[in-house]
Amino acid sequence: xxxxxxxxxxxxxxxxxxxxxxxxxxxxxxxxxxxxxxxxxxxxxxxxxxxxxxxxxxxxxxxxxxxxxxxxxxxxxxxxxxxxxxxxxxxxxxxxxxxxxxxxxxxxxxxxxxxxxxxxxxxxxxxxxxxxxxxxxxxxxxxxxxxxxxxxxxxxxxxxxxxxxxxxxxxxxxxxxxxxxxxxxxxxxxxxxxxxxxxxxxxxxxxxxxxxxxxxxxxxxxxxxxxxxxxxxxxxxxxxxxxxxxxxxxxxxxxxxxxxxxxxxxxxxxxxxxxxxxxxxxxxxxxxxxxxxxxxxxxxxxxxxxxxxxxxxxxxxxxxxxxxxxxxxxxxxxxxxxxxxxxxxxxxxxxxxxxxxxxxxxxxxxxxxxxxxxxxxxxxxxxxxxxxxxxxxxxxxxxxxxxxxxxxxxxxxxxxxxxxxxxxxxxxxxxxxxxxxxxxxxxxxxxxxxxxxxxxxxxxxxxxxxxxxxxxxxxxxxxxxxxxxxxxxxxxxxxxxxxxxxxxxxxxxxxxxxxxxxxxxxxxxxxxxxx
Amino acid sequence: xxxxxxxxxxxxxxxxxxxxxxxxxxxxxxxxxxxxxxxxxxxxxxxxxxxxxxxxxxxxxxxxxxxxxxxxxxxxxxxxxxxxxxxxxxxxxxxxxxxxxxxxxxxxxxxxxxxxxxxxxxxxxxxxxxxxxxxxxxxxxxxxxxxxxxxxxxxxxxxxxxxxxxxxxxxxxxxxxxxxxxxxxxxxxxxxxxxxxxxxxxxxxxxxxxxxxxxxxxxxxxxxxxxxxxxxxxxxxxxxxxxxxxxxxxxxxxxxxxxxxxxxxxxxxxxxxxxxxxxxxxxxxxxxxxxxxxxxxxxxxxxxxxxxxxxxxxxxxxxxxxxxxxxxxxxxxxxxxxxxxxxxxxxxxxxxxxxxxx
Numbered sequence: 001x002x003x004x005x006x007x008x009x010x011x012x013x014x015x016x017x018x019x020x021x022x023x024x025x026x027x028x029x030x031x032x033x034x035x036x037x038x039x040x041x042x043x044x045x046x047x048x049x050x051x052x053x054x055x056x057x058x059x060x061x062x063x064x065x066x067x068x069x070x071x072x073x074x075x076x077x078x079x080x081x082x083x084x085x086x087x088x089x090x091x092x093x094x095x096x097x098x099x100x101x102x103x104x105x106x107x108x109x110x111x112x113x114x115x116x117x118x119x120x121x122x123x124x125x126x127x128x129x130x131x132x133x134x135x136x137x138x139x140x141x142x143x144x145x146x147x148x149x150x151x152x153x154x155x156x157x158x159x160x161x162x163x164x165x166x167x168x169x170x171x172x173x174x175x176x177x178x179x180x181x182x183x184x185x186x187x188x189x190x191x192x193x194x195x196x197x198x199x200x201x202x203x204x205x206x207x208x209x210x211x212x213x214x215x216x217x218x219x220x221x222x223x224x225x226x227x228x229x230x231x232x233x234x235x236x237x238x239x240x241x242x243x244x245x246x247x248x249x250x251x252x253x254x255x256x257x258x259x260x261x262x263x264x265x266x267x268x269x270x271x272x273x274x275x276x277x278x279x280x281x282x283x284x285x286x287x288x289x290x291x292x293x294x295x296x297x298x299x300x301x302x303x304x305x306x307x308x309x310x311x312x313x314x315x316x317x318x319x320x321x322x323x324x325x326x327x328x329x330x331x332x333x334x335x336x337x338x339x340x341x342x343x344x345x346x347x348x349x350x351x352x353x354x355x356x357x358x359x360x361x362x363x364x365x366x367x368x369x370x371x372x373x374x375x376x377x378x379x380x381x382x383x384x385x386x387x388x389x390x391x392x393x394x395x396x397x398x399x400x401x402x403x404x405x406x407x408x409x410x411x412x413x414x415x416x417x418x419x420x421x422x423x424x425x426x427x428x429x430x431x432x433x434x435x436x437x438x439x440x441x442x443x444x445x446x447x448x449x450x451x452x453x454x455x456x457x458x459x460x461x462x463x464x465x466x467x468x469x470x471x472x473x474x475x476x477x478x479x480x481x482x483x484x485x486x487x488x489x490x491x492x493x494x495x496x497x498x499x500x501x502x503x504x505x506x507x508x509x510x511x512x513x514x515x516x517x518x519x520x521x522x523x524x525x526x527x528x529x530x531x
Numbered sequence: 532x533x534x535x536x537x538x539x540x541x542x543x544x545x546x547x548x549x550x551x552x553x554x555x556x557x558x559x560x561x562x563x564x565x566x567x568x569x570x571x572x573x574x575x576x577x578x579x580x581x582x583x584x585x586x587x588x589x590x591x592x593x594x595x596x597x598x599x600x601x602x603x604x605x606x607x608x609x610x611x612x613x614x615x616x617x618x619x620x621x622x623x624x625x626x627x628x629x630x631x632x633x634x635x636x637x638x639x640x641x642x643x644x645x646x647x648x649x650x651x652x653x654x655x656x657x658x659x660x661x662x663x664x665x666x667x668x669x670x671x672x673x674x675x676x677x678x679x680x681x682x683x684x685x686x687x688x689x690x691x692x693x694x695x696x697x698x699x700x701x702x703x704x705x706x707x708x709x710x711x712x713x714x715x716x717x718x719x720x721x722x723x724x725x726x727x728x729x730x731x732x733x734x735x736x737x738x739x740x741x742x743x744x745x746x747x748x749x750x751x752x753x754x755x756x757x758x759x760x761x762x763x764x765x766x767x768x769x770x771x772x773x774x775x776x777x778x779x780x781x782x783x784x785x786x787x788x789x790x791x792x793x794x795x796x797x798x799x800x801x802x803x804x805x806x807x808x809x810x811x812x813x814x815x816x817x818x819x820x821x822x823x824x825x826x827x828x829x830x831x832x833x834x835x836x837x838x839x840x841x842x843x844x845x846x847x848x849x850x851x852x853x854x855x856x857x858x859x860x861x862x863x864x865x866x867x868x869x870x871x872x873x874x875x876x877x878x879x880x881x882x883x884x885x886x887x888x889x
Binding site: 071072073089090322323324343344345346348354356358361362363364365366367368372376377379380385388389390392416418419 | 539540541542545752753754755756760764765767768770771772773774885
């Protein structure tokens with residue numbers, strides 16, 4: 001047994017005993033069919049620190065935290081809370097031990113209000129009646145104390161992603177959580193929202209909370225954490241105070257080899273004009289204008305990056321270009337051939353590849369095998385189609401070849417895509433989309449949610465395609481990615497093109513201003529004024 | 532969802548074949564146990580009742596032939612439903628599609644005036660077409676207008692029932708039937724051959740077995756099957772891959788409705804030899820076939836086994852009615868219980884549930 005809980009000799013009965021470690025995990029093992037997700041993990045989390053859990057996709061971070069939150073039971077090992085061995089059987093159990101979790105994909109009911117979501121599952125009020133006034137007051141108190149402004153009577157679907165995350169945090173704090181697990185909390189936020197989140201987290205820690213922050217982004221680790229534990233393949237590689245380490249070291253620990261941060265980019269060999277978009281208009285899902293007169297060109301052998309805060313028409317642009325959404329006005333041509341409002345199939349047949357944002361929702365069929373997913377678009381053409389039949393033998397050979405070529409890690413080509421990590425799913429999508437040597441590649445958020453190793457590989461692949469002579473339209477919210485990969489950068493705001501600049505010599509601040517809705521000419525004049 | 536204190540519930544990624552099999556068997560056993568309470572409430576030992584069902588349905592040639600007879604429409608409808616369910620089209624309307632098949636077959640048999648050798652083939656073709664057409668309407672309504680398939684297919688069953696009732700009470704009422712609401716008997720050339728003096732119209736049974744195999748190959752080996760599975764597993768990916776949802780849904784409903792139509796032809800040409808009250812024709816085959824397809828886990832080959840199993844139950848239902856004086860409806864209770872436990876058991880496939888160790 002651990003004796004540190006009495007070391008301070010306090011007679012006072014506090015709600016939070018004074019053990020040095022809020023959480024200690026000892027020898028945690030968790031097996032799933034075919035994988036050991038956690039393999040003897042030891043982890044100590046100090047009270048009042050922000051502790052980053054760093055690792056690639058599939059390293060076992062989320063599994064470990066799900067064990068701590070009572071969603072999974074460990075096969076071996078034990079959990080000590082404040083020095084006391086504890087079994088956590090369910091999230092409700094976790095909450096009674098004052099552990100809260102903010103999931104990567106929020107667990108909110110969109111049609112309910114913020115306050116209704118916050119008290120979901122709690123017994124607030126007397127008898128059958130809710131005491132929402134009391135609830136509102138408590139939410140307000142939490143919001144004021146930690147800088148989490150939110151309209152507690154708004155419906156959740158009306159809120160931005162950043163605001164929804166605040167609701168999740170408030171939900172945990174409302175339940176008196178003093179340990180907060182944040183699973184990849186920044187993956188859905190804009191840079192400004194990330195800043196705000198970090199400042200909230202610091203306030204929470206100053207107030208005595210303990211925060212476990214799951215991430216695979218090195219910059220975030222450096223910026224926000226006190227200590228960092230690196231996981232690789234289900235094992236703890238090392239735990240370091242953040243101040244005593246650096247990005248390169250962490251990257252090496254995480255990936256298990258040296259990581260190149262600078263990509264080698266060959267000089268631009270611009271070919272013929274490939275894609276010409278003129279005065280394009282389209283509506284979004286709610287029938288409101290999403291594209292309002294978008295015009296641009298894209299050349300062979302060029303990467304045109306599309307920057308912008310999400311929800312400014314990028315998604316709709318990609319969909320119109322790939323035949324998934326109708327253009328209400330305007331013209332799109334590929335090498336001079338008009339393909340405005342052609343079907344998705346016709347456009348794909350013209351040599352347009354599409355790496356969609358939602359790789360699980362749209363880019364793959366999760367319950368089907370890698371083999372079948374790799375022929376999702378070519379199953380009806382030779383060599384995969386023979387008469388009425390699909391030649392699964394060919395499909396299998398095709399899968400074996402592509403799995404090797406694109407380093408898709410899986411037990412076999414029959415493995416369901418659902419069982420793969422995010423990086424491997426994206427490799428499946430890329431392998432399928434790029435194997436036919438497309439002329440035009442529409443890549444939407446191609447490295448979103450991927451770990452360092454996979455990101456590096458995906459970027460490399462896009463550059464290879466460019467050098468091969470394909471035109472690449474790269475839509476990304478990762479400004480750094482757009483700046484490093486693109487030859488030219490187009491900024492979108494509110495369905496319009498704010499400006500197109502050469503990537504070489506482009507200034508972050510100029511692009512930032514355009515992202516905020518200033519047209520390029522205005523930006524220019526504004527910057528000269530400042531100068 | 533809040534689990535009781537003594538249970539651990541964990542998500543599992545993909546259930547193994549073993550898990551699926553075990554869970555299905557346990558669901559049936561659970562239904563057997565609960566149904567036992569109903570038998571007991573009639574003062575009859577459940578063991579005696581189950582013994583009677585098994586002996587009655589399998590213990591003699593006449594019982595076994597009754598089982599096979601019941602199996603035929605369940606097999607045809609069930610295979611059709613697996614195809615529809617694979618594309619995520621919830622066809623609850625096999626019963627109505629079956630009835631439309633009987634109507635078309637009856638018209639051909641009694642009123643078409645076709646030469647004898649053509650009668651049976653044309654009856655099957657017409658039955659398929661009528662069932663397919665009945666299935667096509669909800670398919671189009673769903674894809675083009677977003678109208679819920681469960682509701683339309685279900686409601687069209689009632690329309691089908693009243694069409695048959697209208698015909699047998701009205702224009703098609705047989706002059707030779709002395710005022711009863713039947714059509715005239717089919718001519719000899721419009722009757723299917725049966726095994727001995729049983730009701731087993733073997734050509735339909737053979738056709739059903741062959742179709743189950745073909746449907747399996749279609750789903751797993753052909754382009755159309757690939758499209759059906761993609762649409763069913765992930766409609767977004769289907770759209771993204773340029774697979775037409777309209778074409779796919781129409782295809783599955785033509786097959787699903789058509790096969791139910793086949794089943795209808797078999798019933799009137801092989802068993803009843805005339806068109807009569809819908810309750811007497813179908814006895815809920817189209818609904819039971821939903822359970823048949825579900826228990827087979829949407830696998831057409833599995834339907835061969837599950838349709839036989841439900842054939843046993845239905846034949847056994849006759850036996851307990853005659854031998855034990857119990858209402859035939861007990862079998863429907865039983866069907867309901869199996870469906871209830873099957874759907875209830877889905878949680879055990881998606882989650883691993885274990886007792887909590889103290």
